[in-house]
Amino acid sequence: MFIGIPTFGTDHGKSGIGSYLRELLVRFDALMEDSGYTFELVGPKEDADYYLNGLKHIGWYAVEDADKNPIHNFFWNQAKLPPLVRQRGYDLVFFPAANRRLSGRLNCPTVGTVHDLAVLHIKEKYDFVHSFFNRKILPHLIRRLDHVLTVSEFSKNDIMRFVAVQDEKITVTHLAADQNRFKPPVDLQAVREDIAKRFGYDKPYLLYISRLEHPGKNHVNLIKAFSLARDAMDEPFLLVLPGPDKERAEEIHEEAARSPYAKDIRFPGFVDWDDIPLLYQGASLFVLPSRFEGFGLPVLEAMASATPVVTSDAASLVEIGGPQTPRFHPDDYQGLATLLLDLLQDREKQESLVKANLAWAASFSWERTTALTLQSFQTTYSTYERRH
Template sequence: MDSTPRNPTGSMANAADQAPRTLVVGIDVRCLTDPYLRGFSRYTVRLIETLSRRPDVNVIAFTDADLVHEVRVPVVRFAARREIIREQVALPRVIREHGVDFFLCPTNRGLPLVAPCPTVLTLHDAVEWDAALVDPRRGRSRLRFAYASAFSLAGASLIITVSRASADAIRAAVGVSEDRLRVVHEAADARFTPTADVRDASILQRLGISGDYVLYVGGFDKKKDVPTLVRAFAEAAADGVSLVLAGRITDEAASILQLADDLGIGEHVHMPGYVGDLDLPALYRSARCFVFPAIAEGFGLPVVEAMACGVPILAADAASLPEILAEGGRLFAAADVAGLAVLLRDLLSSDHARQQWSIAARSRAAGFSWDATAAQTEAVLREAAATTRRNVVMSRLRRLLQARNWAS
């Protein structure tokens, strides 16, 4: 019979008591039902990969539809006709049935208000609460987002965000207290390196890209401010250099192509569409430089990926970008066409400058790692346990009532 006391005081018992036990971590992967991997989805995929490799963590993925992107962990389906029932009733039920110790929603919303275990929300930014950056045609979807976010913010034991700048923006936008926020940076996947691959040339050929080019990777929504880049590229007038804008083709993308035509540079602007992770490294490392003009950004993963590939970086001095780029590249005033044009001319005309900023980019990128992200995320999950034990229902209801100020 085991004679170990239930409340041990001996040194051996204390050591055993302090050893971390294996966690069963549930992760909401509904974002992986979309064929296009953008920021949230790529964060989710990498987090699952690295968390599941940790010695004291078992990961289970939860979804309400078939996944387009593979995850190498057990996958659990849950279903109900209405979204609110799926999220607030069906999801907590399957979490309980599968013995989940902690549940993480990595995509700004999706948590049940009351769950059978501690919950953590990753809130990447506060853009959805900035009316100036959100398409006014999305009125109904914004209303759904507001109420789903109210439930998620109220239900979360702790909230992870991906930069200090985002933490400050979230506090200002929705009033989340500092003691509930934890900053955990993202990182570039290991495939993003400066080492050329024999397949690079064929990838570029398939994408229809040849010669020297300036690169942008990302969306074309208002917060990305791609028009500033297009105007600056036209003003820089670099001979023999094209502008490659890689991202899912949308109505906004079409308007950017029209702008390029209006500026007389349409034949020098190329949109290959969405480029998947297997092809992205070749696109980055073959570029003369990478430009990220976003005026609002939670983290800026393309910047870190480009740095990891050794590409010289120009980025707007907005939101998280100064924090993430630091000494790894050059900043320009957000929306400053003339200022960006000067930096482009300087960088494109000097091999020495490009080499200097390539070295700086690689050095800065080395400070980000998915292993560190996974370790810090696990620490937040374990911390959430103590946070959730006290006055769970009352604290969540209180936070939900407070959320009325920004959900209405």
């Protein structure tokens, strides 16, 4: 089976969707010699350089300037992608960012991953044009997919409720922490010394890895909670917030500047792929305060790195974080401050949480996710062939 994979909407690897695609491609590449599958990315050189780095078998068809902005790419997908699919002879097209980029109709079966329907939960997330597209046009395009993949039971229920896709047309493929990348440190002191040299973080730190997007990612309440907790802390912790600036990021920076501990709130920007596991390992605590997550992969990555985790109780985070994870309401920054103090001052509680988290994270598997994804390709293709 020859499968085309448009990379539009995956943020050139600089987001959770980009990490998702990269993890799948690594495993697709390892399987290709014996599986009968052939894969080809469709997108710009920037995407090929990132996603295919170190891979041997996956092809690339160059398409530049098709994704100048979401509206431009929408029309490109409707007008230019269908003839391209016919020209390349794909047996199936896989859209890894189907909650962002889709084509209305192709001459082959389609499978798309709808990671979440965040726009329906966070009204301030997009401007009028993007909101109109996501609320009125995107559900119509999703329903045209031959099969829908999604990353949590929470998102599946959203798709059934808001898009009216039938249960049997949706497969949940949970994500996972890559156990080869994310694992407990062999020497924690050496890790922290390395972090001090690379990043200049010479104090213990709390970590939250996410694009800087307000209000959805909820950095502002985390900063408020951090400031309250620092007032009561004996030890001068840092708050480290890696990620690129996105919608309304200036409001996050303004809140940090207002904090009496502004000098201890660090914004390193986008962090290289190789440095992310190190930051998890060195953190005293990982916090995910988001107002909405379709999955929340950093939760499992931090757990696999033997770092205690605290999350909000929003959307899929209860499902993904497991019963052992301490939680708070995303608006309750005072409650979050209390949780932070409670965990940071109780070594026994931290150790118990780390032990439970390691077992929980290990119950998720990229190999299982890959197998379910390939199975959906095969079933969708076979069903399509019988109907046509």
